[in-house]
Amino acid sequence: MTTQSEAAKPPVAQFDAVIVGAGMVGTALAGLLAEAGMQVALVEAKASPLRLDEVAGEIPAPRVSALTPVSQRLLTHLGAWPAIAAARVTPYRYMQVWDAEGSGHIHFSADEAGTPVLGHIVENDVTLAALNAQVHKQPTLTRLDSVSVSALQTTSTSRWLVLDDGRQLQTPLVIAADGARSALRELAGIAVAEESMEQEAVVTTVRCEQSHNDTARQAFIDGCPLAFLPLTVNGDDRYCSIVWSTTPAHARELTACSTEALGQALGAAFGGRLGHIIPVDKAYRFPLVQRHAKQYVQPNFALVGDAAHSIHPLAGQGVNLGLMDAAVLAEEVVVAWHRGAPWGSLATLSRYERRRRLDNSAMLGLMKGFKVLFGSHQPVFTLARNLGMSGMNQLVPLKRVVMRQATGERGRLPASCR
Numbered sequence: 001m002t003t004q005s006e007a008a009k010p011p012v013a014q015f016d017a018v019i020v021g022a023g024m025v026g027t028a029l030a031g032l033l034a035e036a037g038m039q040v041a042l043v044e045a046k047a048s049p050l051r052l053d054e055v056a057g058e059i060p061a062p063r064v065s066a067l068t069p070v071s072q073r074l075l076t077h078l079g080a081w082p083a084i085a086a087a088r089v090t091p092y093r094y095m096q097v098w099d100a101e102g103s104g105h106i107h108f109s110a111d112e113a114g115t116p117v118l119g120h121i122v123e124n125d126v127t128l129a130a131l132n133a134q135v136h137k138q139p140t141l142t143r144l145d146s147v148s149v150s151a152l153q154t155t156s157t158s159r160w161l162v163l164d165d166g167r168q169l170q171t172p173l174v175i176a177a178d179g180a181r182s183a184l185r186e187l188a189g190i191a192v193a194e195e196s197m198e199q200e201a202v203v204t205t206v207r208c209e210q211s212h213n214d215t216a217r218q219a220f221i222d223g224c225p226l227a228f229l230p231l232t233v234n235g236d237d238r239y240c241s242i243v244w245s246t247t248p249a250h251a252r253e254l255t256a257c258s259t260e261a262l263g264q265a266l267g268a269a270f271g272g273r274l275g276h277i278i279p280v281d282k283a284y285r286f287p288l289v290q291r292h293a294k295q296y297v298q299p300n301f302a303l304v305g306d307a308a309h310s311i312h313p314l315a316g317q318g319v320n321l322g323l324m325d326a327a328v329l330a331e332e333v334v335v336a337w338h339r340g341a342p343w344g345s346l347a348t349l350s351r352y353e354r355r356r357r358l359d360n361s362a363m364l365g366l367m368k369g370f371k372v373l374f375g376s377h378q379p380v381f382t383l384a385r386n387l388g389m390s391g392m393n394q395l396v397p398l399k400r401v402v403m404r405q406a407t408g409e410r411g412r413l414p415a416s417c418r
């Protein structure tokens, strides 16, 4: 017999995995687990999933990512790439980096790397909408929108999630993909090493006087990287997405000034390389904090993407690292699931952490190194970086190694990315 209070309780839904956060990383992971046949719930705080007919408008969305060829292969595996390509992508075949304080410069080309492209600039909204369109076709995926998690409980073999609308979910595997300030990470009691980069990223979209020529460009100005990332809009190849990581005071100035003044500041900082610059959107500010979770996994619990690590955008690696987390975690979990082994066990999840921590740590460390090297005005550092860049520019085999790293071809790649 059920009592009245028991009857009033909402039923507990069971899933093989529950992913919290339907950004690019969480959605890609949901697709990978559901395609294997697992019953997956994808929990998202926002109201409704972005659709393809809502993206790639006249003016590109302000948030873009440089996606590596390895990420492209994962998105192709998930069936999302054709819709991304049809909506709007801009391939880049060249990269130029220079030090505005000296003569140091380095150029990379896809020909030297032996690949058709070095990567693609894609609006985050386009990637997410294309992923949604594919992943939501999976019959074993359940999406729960407009809800957050209010409690996370632990039993010996599973986790319980209590949602803020009262629903309860039980699962052997909870995955936090809820971004840099992950509430789930906090509920699980996982600490993070946090380091402010003492910079904010100013992001906007501009139209230049000259073509971008399929080139991603980045100048270091007083230790502050300014990137002009190529965008082609309806066949017009004079658009660029700007990411200027600068001091908080300068960022405030840039976001408060007139469109004309912003265009002039960008043109002057870039040494007039792309001619006259006209911003076509307002400028947005993002504080830059590098974070790295002290652990990625606990029994029946894992962190992926920005919930596990957030990184300075100067090398354009954040979401690429996150997609790689998703691909590796899915590979380990699906192998265990097919074998009938406990896929949420610490043994299974630790294999994921071992495969991903080193790569993520190396990239976070590299960004700190760049900050020290390019942030210093001491003549010895200025000389070292100028000699280093220009010297390396002559060494094609060394450049090839760097390009393989930058394009994501590192270590043992999961099958979905090969």
Ligand SMILES: Cc1cc2nc3c(=O)[nH]c(=O)nc-3n(C[C@H](O)[C@H](O)[C@H](O)COP(=O)(O)OP(=O)(O)OC[C@H]3O[C@@H](n4cnc5c(N)ncnc54)[C@H](O)[C@@H]3O)c2cc1C
Binding pocket: 020, 021, 022, 023, 024, 025, 026, 043, 044, 045, 046, 064, 065, 066, 067, 147, 148, 149, 177, 178, 179, 180, 182, 183, 184, 201, 203, 243, 286, 304, 305, 306, 307, 313, 315, 316, 317, 318, 319, 320, 321, 322
């Ligand atoms: C200026 C800038 C430029 C960048 N450029 C690049 C680049 O060129 N290349 C690159 O690879 N990376 C880049 N990045 C990094 C990249 O944007 C991030 O790494 C990526 O967006 C992280 O994706 P994610 O899915 O892990 O997290 P998010 O995109 O933050 O998604 C988290 C999701 O979880 C949801 N959520 C949050 N809390 C809850 C909750 N409690 N309950 C339910 N849902 C929740 C959110 O609504 C969101 O949908 C850049 C970052 C910045 C700031």
